[in-house]
Amino acid sequence: MTRILNVFVMVLNQMILFLLNLYNPNIRKMKKLIHLVLGGIVLFAVSSCQDNRHAKNYNDKTLADDGGLYFIKGGLEGGLTEIKASQLAKKNSTNPRIISFASMMINDHTKAGTELKNIEAAKMVDAHDTISMEHQQKIAALAAQSGAAFDKAYIEMMIADHEKAIELFTEATNNTSNLIQNFSRKTLPVIQMHLDSAKAIRAALK
16 A cells, blocks of 8 residues: 555656646745655555554454354343343232242343443444344333233243244354353353243243
8 A cells, every 4th residue: 555655646746847847947946845745645644554454453353243243232132121021020920930030030131241241342342232122012012911911921022032042142152252152152051041940930820
């Protein structure tokens, strides 16, 4: 890039000098001015190229790949959704098993979410941690239920979400990032335990 700039400046300089020889008698003064201006342009261009190269190298070392970005976004959204739904369960359910399960969801997913946020920061990822419109609608529908219907809807939601989470985390165990691999492998047994517990509760509901 620097070599191209130098050639460009040399050609431009020769063209300007040719025109000045034709039309301007004060050629020496103009030559000095041209050299100063063109020198400043070259220095600025080279400096900008170097800064861009350093920034690119830095981002290449820290940003997650597409699979990592998908995992971080999906993991954070799934955790936020399950926490929100479980907060409703603690408030609306009278079933001790549902309430105990919901408390476990809040505690475990809050802890996992904190670890995932640390990975997000380490990878310089801006995931805009929010709950999707689809999950917001599911939570709104859940909030409209009560009694046994609420308990059943909540557990069915937890089962469906944890089955998807197992697929997401299993795929992430093969990610190129050691941070993501280690976190997904460590968290998978917890997600499986949540799923097994939810299925056991569903079987006990009447």
